[in-house]
Amino acid sequence: MKKQNTFIVGAAVTAAVMAAFWLLLAAPGYTGNAINMTRGVTPQSLTHYHLHMTILWICVVIGVIVFSAMFISIVLHRKSRGYEAARFTHSTKAEIAWTIIPVVILVVMAVPATRALIDMEVAPETEMTVKITGFQWRWKYDYIEDEVRFISSLHPESNAARRLQSGTDPASVENYLLDVDKPLVLPAETKIKFIITSDDVIHSWWVPALGWKRDAIPGFINEAWTEILEPGVYRGQCAELCGKDHGFMPIVLKVLPKAEFASWIQEQRRDMAHEQADVERLWSREELMSLGESVYATQCATCHQADGQGLAPGFPALAGSKVATGPLQDHIEIVLNGRDGTAMQAWGKMLSEADIAAALTYTRNAFGNDTGDVVQPQAIARIKNG
Amino acid sequence: MAQHTADQYYVPHGTKWPIVGSLGMITMLGGAAFWVNDYSLAPWAFAVGALILIYMMFGWFGQVIRESEAGLYNAQVDTSFRMGMMWFIFSEVMFFACFFGALFYARMFSVPWLGGEGTGASTNELLWQGYDAVWPTAGPAQLGGPFRTIPAFGVPFINTLILLSSGVTVTLAHHALKKDHRKGLVLWLLATVALGFVFVFLQVEEYKEAYQQLGLTLGSGIYGSTFFMLTGFHGMHVTLGAIMLTVIAIRSMRGHFKPEHHFGFEAVAWYWHFVDVVWLGLFLFVYVY
Amino acid sequence: MSIEHTHGHDHESHAAHDDHHDHKPTGFLNRWLFTTNHKDIGTLYLVFALLMFFTGGAMAMVIRAELFMPGLQLVEPDFFNQMTTMHALIMVFGAVMPAWVGFANWMIPMMIGAPDMALPRMNNWSFWILPFAFAMLLSTLLMDSGGPAAGWTLYPPLSLQGGQSFAFVVFAVHMMGISSIMGSINVIATILNMRAPGMSLLKMPLFVWTWLITAFLLIAVMPVLAGAVTMLLTDHFFGTSFFNAAGGGDPVMFQHIFWFFGHPEVYIMILPAFGVVSEIIPTFARKPLFGYTAMVYATASIAFLSFIVWAHHMFTVGMPLTGELYFMYATMLIAVPTGVKVFNWVSTMWQGSMTFETPMLFAIGFVVLFTIGGLSGLMLAITAADLQYHDTYFVVAHFHYVLVPGSVFALMAGAYYWLPKWTGHMYSEKWGKIHFWISAISVNILFFPQHYLGLAGMPRRIPDYSTQFADFNMISSIGGFIFGASQLIFVGVILHCVYKSREAASGRVWEGARGLEWILSSPPPYHSFNTPPVIDATTVAHAGEAH
Numbered sequence A: 001m002k003k004q005n006t007f008i009v010g011a012a013v014t015a016a017v018m019a020a021f022w023l024l025l026a027a028p029g030y031t032g033n034a035i036n037m038t039r040g041v042t043p044q045s046l047t048h049y050h051l052h053m054t055i056l057w058i059c060v061v062i063g064v065i066v067f068s069a070m071f072i073s074i075v076l077h078r079k080s081r082g083y084e085a086a087r088f089t090h091s092t093k094a095e096i097a098w099t100i101i102p103v104v105i106l107v108v109m110a111v112p113a114t115r116a117l118i119d120m121e122v123a124p125e126t127e128m129t130v131k132i133t134g135f136q137w138r139w140k141y142d143y144i145e146d147e148v149r150f151i152s153s154l155h156p157e158s159n160a161a162r163r164l165q166s167g168t169d170p171a172s173v174e175n176y177l178l179d180v181d182k183p184l185v186l187p188a189e190t191k192i193k194f195i196i197t198s199d200d201v202i203h204s205w206w207v208p209a210l211g212w213k214r215d216a217i218p219g220f221i222n223e224a225w226t227e228i229l230e231p232g233v234y235r236g237q238c239a240e241l242c243g244k245d246h247g248f249m250p251i252v253l254k255v256l257p258k259a260e261f262a263s264w265i266q267e268q269r270r271d272m273a274h275e276q277a278d279v280e281r282l283w284s285r286e287e288l289m290s291l292g293e294s295v296y297a298t299q300c301a302t303c304h305q306a307d308g309q310g311l312a313p314g315f316p317a318l319a320g321s322k323v324a325t326g327p328l329q330d331h332i333e334i335v336l337n338g339r340d341g342t343a344m345q346a347w348g349k350m351l352s353e354a355d356i357a358a359a360l361t362y363t364r365n366a367f368g369n370d371t372g373d374v375v376q377p378q379a380i381a382r383i384k385n386g
Numbered sequence B: 001m002a003q004h005t006a007d008q009y010y011v012p013h014g015t016k017w018p019i020v021g022s023l024g025m026i027t028m029l030g031g032a033a034f035w036v037n038d039y040s041l042a043p044w045a046f047a048v049g050a051l052i053l054i055y056m057m058f059g060w061f062g063q064v065i066r067e068s069e070a071g072l073y074n075a076q077v078d079t080s081f082r083m084g085m086m087w088f089i090f091s092e093v094m095f096f097a098c099f100f101g102a103l104f105y106a107r108m109f110s111v112p113w114l115g116g117e118g119t120g121a122s123t124n125e126l127l128w129q130g131y132d133a134v135w136p137t138a139g140p141a142q143l144g145g146p147f148r149t150i151p152a153f154g155v156p157f158i159n160t161l162i163l164l165s166s167g168v169t170v171t172l173a174h175h176a177l178k179k180d181h182r183k184g185l186v187l188w189l190l191a192t193v194a195l196g197f198v199f200v201f202l203q204v205e206e207y208k209e210a211y212q213q214l215g216l217t218l219g220s221g222i223y224g225s226t227f228f229m230l231t232g233f234h235g236m237h238v239t240l241g242a243i244m245l246t247v248i249a250i251r252s253m254r255g256h257f258k259p260e261h262h263f264g265f266e267a268v269a270w271y272w273h274f275v276d277v278v279w280l281g282l283f284l285f286v287y288v289y
Numbered sequence C: 001m002s003i004e005h006t007h008g009h010d011h012e013s014h015a016a017h018d019d020h021h022d023h024k025p026t027g028f029l030n031r032w033l034f035t036t037n038h039k040d041i042g043t044l045y046l047v048f049a050l051l052m053f054f055t056g057g058a059m060a061m062v063i064r065a066e067l068f069m070p071g072l073q074l075v076e077p078d079f080f081n082q083m084t085t086m087h088a089l090i091m092v093f094g095a096v097m098p099a100w101v102g103f104a105n106w107m108i109p110m111m112i113g114a115p116d117m118a119l120p121r122m123n124n125w126s127f128w129i130l131p132f133a134f135a136m137l138l139s140t141l142l143m144d145s146g147g148p149a150a151g152w153t154l155y156p157p158l159s160l161q162g163g164q165s166f167a168f169v170v171f172a173v174h175m176m177g178i179s180s181i182m183g184s185i186n187v188i189a190t191i192l193n194m195r196a197p198g199m200s201l202l203k204m205p206l207f208v209w210t211w212l213i214t215a216f217l218l219i220a221v222m223p224v225l226a227g228a229v230t231m232l233l234t235d236h237f238f239g240t241s242f243f244n245a246a247g248g249g250d251p252v253m254f255q256h257i258f259w260f261f262g263h264p265e266v267y268i269m270i271l272p273a274f275g276v277v278s279e280i281i282p283t284f285a286r287k288p289l290f291g292y293t294a295m296v297y298a299t300a301s302i303a304f305l306s307f308i309v310w311a312h313h314m315f316t317v318g319m320p321l322t323g324e325l326y327f328m329y330a331t332m333l334i335a336v337p338t339g340v341k342v343f344n345w346v347s348t349m350w351q352g353s354m355t356f357e358t359p360m361l362f363a364i365g366f367v368v369l370f371t372i373g374g375l376s377g378l379m380l381a382i383t384a385a386d387l388q389y390h391d392t393y394f395v396v397a398h399f400h401y402v403l404v405p406g407s408v409f410a411l412m413a414g415a416y417y418w419l420p421k422w423t424g425h426m427y428s429e430k431w432g433k434i435h436f437w438i439s440a441i442s443v444n445i446l447f448f449p450q451h452y453l454g455l456a457g458m459p460r461r462i463p464d465y466s467t468q469f470a471d472f473n474m475i476s477s478i479g480g481f482i483f484g485a486s487q488l489i490f491v492g493v494i495l496h497c498v499y500k501s502r503e504a505a506s507g508r509v510w511e512g513a514r515g516l517e518w519i520l521s522s523p524p525p526y527h528s529f530n531t532p533p534v535i536d537a538t539t540v541a542h543a544g545e546a547h
């Protein structure tokens, strides 16, 4: 190999590596990981996909032209071939051309880009509204018209497998990190308005199949809308760094045909009515402990850990905690209202009275805490309502 | 260094002052960081750091002054100093621009949005119902409780006049210096210093009133935040400027500065004018509007 | 492998009469702690930057190792976030920026025919603040609360949840800001005031031009960052509500202020790179830079535009439609002056008489890979598409392409280009080339697949991911380890060149090199030009274009 040719060989290797990647993108038979933006299932996501492909190909063509010119020059105009350097230093014509032509290309790109944005931002009349609230680290959904609300957190199976050195192979968990305990259910072919906000830090609600993401900002409300064409299950994730478990607050969307959705909503309303009854009746200690255990596992264990030992220094242990073994009133207070400026949030806004009562009962009688207290949902309801 | 004739740019030998300054800075800022975290010894570290910095300034500037008075600096060195000072002031302008930016953003965007304007309709309706966005405001949650503001045409207006006239007096001092009128120089400088300190005094009184009578504090929502941060940083700059003026006045009394060569004086005068202009902005956008 | 450069004609005579003042201070402290010499300070900056590059790089290795496969293997999520945050802060403020200031210190006085920097004492201070600032920043990793973990962008309210380390981070940022501002004031004063007679602005080397504009950007935006973190500090500790809606503020306001700093900041990291590449390509193409004046204007236009495009980082926060459209159009415009630069570099190579020594290889690598990063930047600028790209690995791929084979490659190109000048010895061309080729190939294995990850939906700043992203993450990590390891070659080449190399470098070093630094001996005298050099067509690179 002649030394002068090292450049060509090296460039060829680099190009080959890059080309191998590119081939993956093009190969129709490729069945491995996804490598391109999804087409999604809404008019917006399709528009954004096409926009993306248009600008991608424009960029590829520009790249190919620029790099070809360079490599032709590198191959031909080298000293080792005895090429003598020309002396020209500028050319007004060329410079004008490569100022004007890019401007034209940019205008060509800007036209569909502008149209897509206007389509997205100017919302049509919508038929239903869902309020989305981000919490560290779960989502709360509120069907405004139907008065149905619930919290959606990382699925317990993923949650167990994702612990540091958990010993569980992620591949053995279905939809690892992309599954939740209770998905957001929506009707197909319906114009839906989302109002998005947050209770603590900034999150971002993103389901790629819908074609956009929108930040959830505490104290402000952002609006977005969608119309999902095909029933199915679509997954997404929080897309704004929101603290230690930012990677673990997925979103699952279950889109049902309109009629099925209507019956689902009815079911939810019935469940909520049951919950109301549950608040009013007296619960046994066993009932509270067993519900409490599951509430604790899904809601509290992220921070206070399954064994109640907390995670020093940020997250206090509940085992033997002065609050969890001290006066009940203070304990209820902190769980209902959270603690400002810390990750301990106001659970009163998120969980049902029964859940809270159960969690309290559980934490006061587990991990070696033995207050013997039984907290009734009624008591929580009384405090909550003033 | 062997050569510092008029046609040679003066390049100093090694200097210990920068490293002293860095030690002072880390002690002071480290102290401040421990302080806000409530470590009991931290205020002392802060104070020691500040003292080291002051020591550094005396040493460093003292050396520069000696070299300057010894005629080591030619016109080109002088130009470097001037450029240095001008660009430093530009950086200060940008620092204030940042806080003015926050003020304008709050008044033009965030507060109206919270009140339901523009894209904020549902923000207001669902999160802050009943919030009436009128400036001044402590925000929808009335953080810090109710407060009253300081009327523009009281002390602030007097302070405006004070600063404006101090701009005139420092210019008069400059004219005196250029005419080699030493007495006028010193007198006008002292007048400027006096006006500067009166301004600071009135500002402190105003703060006291705000905290004690008006209920206006740093915690009074966005109004309190912008008000105290803008006027506070300005006040710190006035204090610094007044101290620099004092130094210049003392140097003038000792016979420093020549009619055609007095960069130290000019630097301070520029700084003073800068502080003055910032105040005009403050007076307009913090107090009047 | 033979060394392909030819030792050019020397002008030692010019330098000779400077030599009789050439007494370096003796003693380690005198030489390095108290120095006022632009070359020593430049060396300090460069060594510090290299240390920080490895520190930040080691953190990147932690990131890539954790992301090697799904499931958490090595670190807790919070520590992962600390690594991401510190990696970025250290690379940006500790490695790339100080490295460019180091180049400015070494080269600007030599390139404009000055004896030293304009304000030599302050020059010392602007360097000696940095080790303290970074000691403070790094010390937070040892605190109970751990280091900052809210990303280098420090967005509130998340950053306000940081524990005791928060105040240390804020003050460290203040110190870095003070250092940068002083450094920039010095650069501007030097360029505007210290040029040798006859060195008119439009004869200055492009590296000097790009630094002049960079310094202006720095002075304009570092105070804004200082203000922004100050507001974070008071919101955290003193009860203000700049970023709290309950008090009438807005968390998004921080983002506006941050990016008003942050966007110019990315050009601060790339403009000097443009400058270096514009020096190197003409040298090895043996042909004057094409379109010198256009290059100057393009640089200025990029700097101007950089002030008015910041919100392209915030397309998902819910700005009004007009705002989003405006920021999209303004951002797209930056492609035009940047394109002018790329086309001019290609035209400089066109019909040149090229050789491919290591600096040239890195410069060519820069042009190609920076362009790829720039084109993906343009895609990000398209608001509607960015609603999908934002906060995914597509963005991570974009900015590493412009930063690593962009800024960092240009730094390496510059280092190889001027090492013989600085040390008086030739480096090992063979190992330089090996370094280049391993770096150039592995950097693509490292960052190219991240485009796919982003498009397929992998968010950034996550310590663990679902199994569908496994393949490309593994490829990327492998590329990362190779790239990281290959930087050890770089260190080896430098050490060899400084301490071991016997091959003396001539003053001109490269056959095609033009400009004042090449009329000095290698290594140059301690004080560059005590007597201003004569400026004529033979000594400067751009003695006016042939019109």
Ligand code: HEA
Pocket: A062, A066, A101, A102, A103, A105, A106, C153, C266, C267, C269, C270, C312, C313, C314, C331, C332, C334, C335, C336, C338, C339, C340, C342, C370, C371, C372, C373, C374, C375, C377, C378, C380, C381, C382, C386, C389, C390, C391, C395, C398, C399, C402, C403, C406, C407
């Ligand atoms: C050196 C640093 C650097 C440079 C030079 C750039 C250059 C550019 N960047 Fe990049 N950018 C970053 C560093 C940089 N960026 C960083 C660090 C972030 C992330 C920060 C964070 O969130 O942590 C970021 C993020 C970022 C975003 C936000 C993405 C998001 O978070 O959603 C956007 C959006 O517009 C963007 C755009 C651009 C554009 C348009 C350019 C342009 O300047 C590029 C111009 C160049 C070209 C276009 C190629 C050459 C031109 C031609 C060959 C001419 C012909 C071309 C055409 C006609 C199209 N960048």
Ligand code: HEA
Pocket: C053, C054, C055, C056, C057, C058, C060, C061, C063, C064, C084, C085, C087, C088, C089, C091, C092, C096, C150, C151, C152, C153, C396, C400, C403, C404, C407, C408, C446, C460, C461, C462, C463, C480, C481, C482, C483, C484, C485, C487, C488
């Ligand atoms: C100039 C700036 C710069 C530079 C040079 C780099 C260099 C690198 N970066 Fe970084 N990066 C950023 C700026 C930069 N980055 C920014 C701004 C962010 C965003 C942060 C945020 O989200 O807030 C980021 C984020 C970021 C992420 C995303 C993290 C996340 O979202 O969670 C990743 C992941 O792969 C990454 C990787 C790398 C790698 C592998 C390198 C490599 O190029 C590093 C190579 C260098 C070395 C490895 C050091 C040298 C070698 C040794 C130490 C020897 C030992 C090593 C071995 C034997 C293997 N970076």
Ligand code: CUA
Pocket: A134, A135, A137, A202, A203, A204, A238, A239, A240, A241, A242, A243, A245, A246, A247, A249
């Ligand atoms: Cu919620 Cu990230």
Ligand SMILES: [Cu+2]
Pocket: C262, C263, C266, C310, C312, C313
């Ligand atoms: Cu940007």
